[in-house]
Each structure stands twice: as C-alpha cells, then as structure tokens.
Amino acid sequence: AQTVTQSQPEMSVQEAETVTLSCTYDTSESNYYLFWYKQPPSRQMILVIRQEAYKQQNATENRFSVNFQKAAKSFSLKISDSQLGDTAMYFCAFRSGNTGNQFYFGTGTSLTVIP
Amino acid sequence: KAGVTQTPRYLIKTRGQQVTLSCSPISGHRSVSWYQQTPGQGLQFLFEYFSETQRNKGNFPGRFSGRQFSNSRSEMNVSTLELGDSALYLCASSFSQLERETQYFGPGTRLLVL
Numbered sequence: 001a002q003t004v005t006q007s008q009p010e011m012s013v014q015e016a017e018t019v020t021l022s023c024t025y026d027t028s029e030s031n032y033y034l035f036w037y038k039q040p041p042s043r044q045m046i047l048v049i050r051q052e053a054y055k056q057q058n059a060t061e062n063r064f065s066v067n068f069q070k071a072a073k074s075f076s077l078k079i080s081d082s083q084l085g086d087t088a089m090y091f092c093a094f095r096s097g098n099t100g101n102q103f104y105f106g107t108g109t110s111l112t113v114i115p
Numbered sequence: 116k117a118g119v120t121q122t123p124r125y126l127i128k129t130r131g132q133q134v135t136l137s138c139s140p141i142s143g144h145r146s147v148s149w150y151q152q153t154p155g156q157g158l159q160f161l162f163e164y165f166s167e168t169q170r171n172k173g174n175f176p177g178r179f180s181g182r183q184f185s186n187s188r189s190e191m192n193v194s195t196l197e198l199g200d201s202a203l204y205l206c207a208s209s210f211s212q213l214e215r216e217t218q219y220f221g222p223g224t225r226l227l228v229l
Contacts (some may be wrong), residue, residue, distance in 0.1 A: 044222040070182065101216075102148070102160050
C-alpha cells in the first residue's frame with residue numbers, strides 16, 4: 001500500500017520569504033504521479049503543482065516549485081515570495097499509475113504567512 | 116467552465132438516519148471520486164466511478180455506497196449514520212482515468228451527525 005507522510009503539521013513564514021514543505025512517500029511502483037494541493041480555510045481544495053515520476057526535471061508553477069528526489073522518495077514544495085493568500089493547509093498526494101484514480105494524501109501542513 | 120459542484124453544502128443528521136450527497140463534475144469529466152476528510156484521519160478515499168461503473172473502492176463499510184448517472188453526476192449514500200461519520204465529504208472529477216489526469220475538487224459537503 002502507498003503511504004504519504006508530511007512531518008510538519010504547522011509552519012509559518014514571513015511575507016515575501018521562502019518556505020519549503022516536506023513530503024515523503026512509500027511505494028514499490030515505478031510509474032506514479034505526485035501532487036500538491038492547497039486548501040484555504042473554509043474553501044475548496046485546489047491544485048498547486050504536479051509531478052510525473054518518470055520526469056527528472058522538477059516541476060515549477062510561478063512561485064511554486066518542487067524538489068523531487070525519486071530515489072529518496074521525497075517530494076518537497078518550495079513557495080517563493082510568500083503571499084498572505086498562500087495561508088492554507090497544504091496536502092501532498094500520490095497517485096498510482098496502475099490503480100486508476102485513487103489518490104493517497106498526507107495529513108497536511110498548515111502554513112501561515114505572517115504580514 | 117463551471118467547477119465541481121456539491122449539494123448540499125451543509126447537513127445535520129441524527130444517528131441512524133441516512134443521507135444522500137450529490138456531486139456534479141466539471142462538464143466533460145467522466146470520472147468522479149469521493150473522499151472523506153476528518154481531523155483525525157485526514158483525507159481518505161471512498162470510491163471512484165467512471166462511466167457509471169465503480170472502478171475503485173476504499174476501505175469503508177458497506178453503509179457507504181455510491182452511484183453515477185449517465186450524465187456523470189454522482190451521488191453517495193450513507194445509511195445508518197454514526198457519530199464518526201461526521202466529516203467533510205469531498206468530490207473530485209477528472210476527464211478520464213488516464214494517469215496524467217488531475218483531479219479537481221468540489222467545495223465539499225459538511226455532514227454533522229448528532
């Protein structure tokens with residue numbers, strides 16, 4: 001079974017600074033997909049960034065980038081130039097390439113951006 | 116394009132009752148998945164439907180069931196509600212089951228069981 005671990009329940013960062021959220025996962029598969037989702041308070045979950053395991057290049061989306069270390073099974077999210085709107089719960093998610101649309105989520109990291 | 120919609124947004128039920136939640140996926144999306152989110156257990160996969168067929172099922176008791184209609188809208192039903200069923204129920208849709216497809220989430224239905 002796949003497991004996803006987020007070891008930082010809460011983090012905070014000063015506005016305009018950079019923060020890195022950690023995620024590790026455990027799988028025996030070689031074909032899979034990794035995601036970071038953001039869930040603002042009382043709002044719906046939205047996709048931040050995705051990474052295909054077969055790609056060596058780390059994904060980037062504007063201020064968001066990942067550090068994907070396949071051998072170490074690590075998938076961290078870096079947020080640059082943090083903004084107040086980045087305050088949210090962040091979930092790391094794993095999707096197998098073999099078992100359809102089932103996502104496995106970590107327990108989340110609550111990020112607070114301090115003005 | 117409209118996003119994933121879920122109705123109702125909030126529900127209060129009592130133990131022993133049953134409840135039906137509805138999810139309308141993004142237009143053109145054929146895959147719908149359901150998740151239960153609680154503070155203690157986090158996000159847990161319930162089941163996934165594609166073209167009216169259940170494709171995957173999580174580790175939940177038979178009291179949790181679902182279905183998908185020909186227009187891809189999906190419903191989930193929980194019978195004989197228990198206090199522990201209080202949670203945010205999230206629906207997510209994607210275009211197909213292809214590995215690259217991303218799931219897009221609805222706002223959720225918050226269920227409180229008294």
